Amino acid sequence: MVHKISISLLFLCGLFLLHSRDALAATNIGVLLYSEEDRYHSSFEGIRKELAKAGFKEPKVKFIAGNAAGSKAKATELVESFKKERLSLLITLGTNATIIAAREIRNVPIVFSMVFDPIEVRIAKDWKSSGTNVTGVSPRISMSGLVKRLSEIRPAKRIAVLYTPGEKNSEVQLKELQALQEKMAFKVVPVIISRPEDIPQILPEVLPTIDSLYFSGSSIVGSNIPAIVTLAAKANVITFTHLEDLVQNGVMLGVAADPYRLGIMAGKKAAAVLNGVSPAAIPIEFMKTPQLYLNRKTAKTTGIKLPDSLIRNAEKIFE
Amino acid sequence: MTPISAKMSITYRFFIAMATVLFCGTLLLIAAFAINEWYVQHDNLVKKGRGLTQYIAKISQEPLIMKDAIQLDSIVNDVKNDEEILYTVVFNDIGEPITSQFASINYNSPRIIVLRDKLQKFTDIPLMLDFILENEASEEISLPIVISNETIGVVVIGLSKHNIINKIIKSVTVIILFNIFTSLILAVTLFGVSRRIVFTPLKKLTEASKTLARGDLTTRVETVATGEMQLLIDNFNQMAGDLQQTTVSREYFDNIIKSMTEALFVLTPDRIIRDVNDAACHLLGYGKNELIGTEIGRLFNTDVLSSISAESIREHGFRAETESVRKDGTHLPVFLSLAAMIDKQGNYQGIICNLLDISDIKKVSAQLAATNRDLLNEMEYRKQAQEEALCLNLDLEHQKAALEASNKELDAFAYSVSHDLRAPLRGVDGFSLALSEDYAEKLDETGRDYIHRIRKGCIRMGRLIDDLLQLSRIARSELNRVPVDLSRMAEQVIATLQMSDPGREIEVHIDSGMAANVDLTLIRSVLENLLGNAWKFTRNTAKPLIQFSAVHENGGSIYCVKDNGAGFNMEYANKLFTAFQRLHRQDEFEGTGIGLASVQRVISMHGGKIWAEGEEGKGAAFYFTLGDSQS
Numbered sequence: 001m002v003h004k005i006s007i008s009l010l011f012l013c014g015l016f017l018l019h020s021r022d023a024l025a026a027t028n029i030g031v032l033l034y035s036e037e038d039r040y041h042s043s044f045e046g047i048r049k050e051l052a053k054a055g056f057k058e059p060k061v062k063f064i065a066g067n068a069a070g071s072k073a074k075a076t077e078l079v080e081s082f083k084k085e086r087l088s089l090l091i092t093l094g095t096n097a098t099i100i101a102a103r104e105i106r107n108v109p110i111v112f113s114m115v116f117d118p119i120e121v122r123i124a125k126d127w128k129s130s131g132t133n134v135t136g137v138s139p140r141i142s143m144s145g146l147v148k149r150l151s152e153i154r155p156a157k158r159i160a161v162l163y164t165p166g167e168k169n170s171e172v173q174l175k176e177l178q179a180l181q182e183k184m185a186f187k188v189v190p191v192i193i194s195r196p197e198d199i200p201q202i203l204p205e206v207l208p209t210i211d212s213l214y215f216s217g218s219s220i221v222g223s224n225i226p227a228i229v230t231l232a233a234k235a236n237v238i239t240f241t242h243l244e245d246l247v248q249n250g251v252m253l254g255v256a257a258d259p260y261r262l263g264i265m266a267g268k269k270a271a272a273v274l275n276g277v278s279p280a281a282i283p284i285e286f287m288k289t290p291q292l293y294l295n296r297k298t299a300k301t302t303g304i305k306l307p308d309s310l311i312r313n314a315e316k317i318f319e
Numbered sequence: 320m321t322p323i324s325a326k327m328s329i330t331y332r333f334f335i336a337m338a339t340v341l342f343c344g345t346l347l348l349i350a351a352f353a354i355n356e357w358y359v360q361h362d363n364l365v366k367k368g369r370g371l372t373q374y375i376a377k378i379s380q381e382p383l384i385m386k387d388a389i390q391l392d393s394i395v396n397d398v399k400n401d402e403e404i405l406y407t408v409v410f411n412d413i414g415e416p417i418t419s420q421f422a423s424i425n426y427n428s429p430r431i432i433v434l435r436d437k438l439q440k441f442t443d444i445p446l447m448l449d450f451i452l453e454n455e456a457s458e459e460i461s462l463p464i465v466i467s468n469e470t471i472g473v474v475v476i477g478l479s480k481h482n483i484i485n486k487i488i489k490s491v492t493v494i495i496l497f498n499i500f501t502s503l504i505l506a507v508t509l510f511g512v513s514r515r516i517v518f519t520p521l522k523k524l525t526e527a528s529k530t531l532a533r534g535d536l537t538t539r540v541e542t543v544a545t546g547e548m549q550l551l552i553d554n555f556n557q558m559a560g561d562l563q564q565t566t567v568s569r570e571y572f573d574n575i576i577k578s579m580t581e582a583l584f585v586l587t588p589d590r591i592i593r594d595v596n597d598a599a600c601h602l603l604g605y606g607k608n609e610l611i612g613t614e615i616g617r618l619f620n621t622d623v624l625s626s627i628s629a630e631s632i633r634e635h636g637f638r639a640e641t642e643s644v645r646k647d648g649t650h651l652p653v654f655l656s657l658a659a660m661i662d663k664q665g666n667y668q669g670i671i672c673n674l675l676d677i678s679d680i681k682k683v684s685a686q687l688a689a690t691n692r693d694l695l696n697e698m699e700y701r702k703q704a705q706e707e708a709l710c711l712n713l714d715l716e717h718q719k720a721a722l723e724a725s726n727k728e729l730d731a732f733a734y735s736v737s738h739d740l741r742a743p744l745r746g747v748d749g750f751s752l753a754l755s756e757d758y759a760e761k762l763d764e765t766g767r768d769y770i771h772r773i774r775k776g777c778i779r780m781g782r783l784i785d786d787l788l789q790l791s792r793i794a795r796s797e798l799n800r801v802p803v804d805l806s807r808m809a810e811q812v813i814a815t816l817q818m819s820d821p822g823r824e825i826e827v828h829i830d831s832g833m834a835a836n837v838d839l840t841l842i843r844s845v846l847e848n849l850l851g852n853a854w855k856f857t858r859n860t861a862k863p864l865i866q867f868s869a870v871h872e873n874g875g876s877i878y879c880v881k882d883n884g885a886g887f888n889m890e891y892a893n894k895l896f897t898a899f900q901r902l903h904r905q906d907e908f909e910g911t912g913i914g915l916a917s918v919q920r921v922i923s924m925h926g927g928k929i930w931a932e933g934e935e936g937k938g939a940a941f942y943f944t945l946g947d948s949q950s
Binding site for chain 1: 392393397419426
């Protein structure tokens with residue numbers, strides 16, 4: 001009889017150990033950055049902090065990160081590799097990364113950050129609910145607000161939009177500006193930047209015909225800020241954007257959501273997902289009150305005196 | 320003579336011509352190439368443009384329907400990699416450009432870069448396109464974008480033709496450079512070759528002809544050339560040589576005239592003596608001044624010239640044999656020849672009169688005539704003698720034929736007689752033998768002696784008959800010449816003799832290598848007879864010696880059978896070869912007297928000769944030839 005109990009106890013211990021082993025196993029979280037933009041890293045920091053706050057931190061949580069370096073093919077490859085991992089959650093940063101992940105992975109919850117318009121790019125059917133395994137945050141701002149801020153420096157008559165066909169976020173941004181043309185009495189001049197060589201070739205033709213230059217979320221544009229800003233400054237063209245890190249790198253004016261704070265917002269959603277909430281039940285959000293960012297140095301080289309109204313309201317002025 | 324300037328020289332002209340031809344050829348080639356290339360490249364450009372518009376029209380359909388300007392911008396922007404494309408614009412169905420300025424205009428194109436400063440003043444795309452078309456060599460291709468037979472837009476592509484021009488310029492440059500390069504090489508090669516085979520010899524010829532024209536007839540061209548140039552040089556040298564030989568200077572001409580042995584008169588057209596040479600004065604005995612001014616007819620004793628006209632002299636000349644009268648009144652037979660002197664314009668300048676003293680010729684001619692007559696007589700005489708000789712020959716031929724016939728009859732007779740005599744002789748011999756064998760004891764000494772003599776007589780007669788038959792056979796034999804080793808045959812004969820008389824020791828010398836084309840059987844009989852005689856007649860000699868040798872003379876051989884035996888008296892040498900004639904008694908040396916006659920017959924049949932030399936008691940030598948002498 002004792003013999004029987006002992007065996008039973010041993011059996012139970014074994015079961016417990018097995019369960020504990022499973023319980024003690026790390027939660028795998030995939031992280032896909034589309035490119036090396038500062039905003040992606042800042043946003044991910046926010047997500048990570050918020051997850052840690054919710055108890056999802058290493059070693060309990062294991063982050064499996066990948067950077068597509070601006071290549072859709074690489075992003076697709078990373079997504080395929082993520083499929084083989086037993087992920088509890090996939091975090092994507094950037095519109096292109098999110099589009100690819102959402103297309104390829106349907107059985108793992110995806111939380112995104114830094115996707116300008118998830119509805120326009122068809123990641124989600126609605127801001128309130130994606131209807132799929134996806135949720136997240138957007139750096140979306142009001143383009144009209146941005147143009148208004150711009151007008152405080154100098155009214156815009158002809159705005160060139162630097163965008164990259166194929167990068168949906170930049171296409172969306174162009175369309176939004178184009179939609180405001182008639183209402184706000186300015187002309188949008190689309191300028192395709194599909195490779196870095198286009199910048200010295202096309203910009204010198206464009207700059208004499210415009211007064212303002214908008215930097216979209218294109219990764220190619222984002223990785224060539226100094227060259228563009230220098231040319232624009234020489235042509236007395238005001239540069240503006242909706243991304244904070246671009247202002248930090250030289251764009252004169254920006255109205256943007258803080259990527260770190262966006263990351264915090266996304267982190268909360270990620271924690272909820274890890275706690276079992278369906279992504280479709282979590283609305284997609286954006287920051288309702290973006291901040292104003294200025295780059296004084298660029299203003300100086302452009303020959304522009306920044307108005308006090310802007311300086312007073314600026315969240316941050318980069319020197 | 321006008322000197323040839325550098326620009327007139329054939330070398331200069333040749334190379335100018337060559338350069339002109341090459342230049343014109345190059346120009347034509349370039350023009351043809353450029354025109355062809357233009358059309359080809361233009362076609363290619365248009366084809367490219369059409370292909371591109373078709374492709375863009377196809378992929379623009381959906382974005383155009385969806386009014387996706389960004390997608391259309393992306394499509395036209397991707398075409399910008401081709402520098403030949405100036406612009407690509409998509410228009411909607413009402414002609415408004417859908418694609419944006421900086422996507423449509425190819426600012427990467429070097430041709431747009433040239434225009435960009437002026438383009439900056441334009442913001443309207445259609446105006447920009449018009450400006451580009453006006454200021455740039457271009458080709459615009461447009462294609463409607465059609466879906467379900469409905470035109471929803473138009474794609475327009477502008478292509479620069481500048482590249483065509485650039486390509487043509489590049490190709491033309493290559494052609495020009497290549498042409499220059501090859502032309503230089505060809506020119507240098509041609510220059511080198513032409514210089515060697517044409518211009519240098521031509522220059523030498525020119526210099527030589529100048530020298531020749533100045534009167535230096537010794538000038539020659541030493542340069543070696545090839546082909547026609549060498550022929551020209553050779554002809555020039557030949558001409559210069561001929562000219563040198565034939566062209567005479569005044570002094571040379573005077574020397575000729577003076578040196579002539581024939582009388583020469585230079586007459587005016589009306590036959591007055593204008594000039595004479597020394598020979599003329601000497602011939603007629605007049606002084607020069609006496610002759611000059613005289614009418615030539617006065618120098619002849621006949622009116623030989625009266626019937627001859629100046630035109631006749633001009634056309635045919637005049638030659639005649641006549642007599643001239645010397646100053647001393649003697650008549651001199653002469654040969655007169657007249658020839659007209661005509662200048663280059665055909666004018667009658669005078670008459671050349673030549674007088675040749677033919678008096679010696681006349682004498683010789685008479686002598687020749689006499690000699691001719693004698694020769695003719697002699698020929699007639701010899702002809703007669705020849706005819707007589709011919710008749711004699713015919714007689715001799717007849718006699719020879721008769722003699723041969725007679726010899727044949729005699730031979731036949733001898734054969735027949737010998738043959739017929741043999742039978743009774745056999746009878747006599749047989750019965751005498753029977754008597755001596757069967758009845759010898761019944762006969763006395765005298766009877767037995769008689770029978771012995773009868774038998775001896777029969778034996779001897781038999782031999783005689785055999786020899787006679789042999790002689791007749793020889794006469795009837797036909798000669799069959801074959802190469803025969805005479806030395807070997809002689810050795811065989813000696814061997815046979817030795818076998819029949821083994822006790823005799825005789826020294827025999829036979830020359831080796833003696834050979835001749837003779838009848839084998841007949842020559843054997845000769846050697847058997849001669850060597851047999853030597854063998855026989857040295858019977859009583861202490862150290863008998865027989866020699867058979869040959870000496871070669873006049874391409875033939877003289878054979879000799881010699882011995883140191885009994886010899887003979889040369890007084891009777893002519894009887895040696897007569898049949899039945901013997902110089903020794905039977906009891907001295909046996910024999911029938913036919914052997915040497917047979918030998919002579921055989922030698923004669925071979926066309927040879929036989930003779931003998933001897934001395935009584937010293938020996939004899941028989942010499943013979945076999946008809947192979949070339950003497």
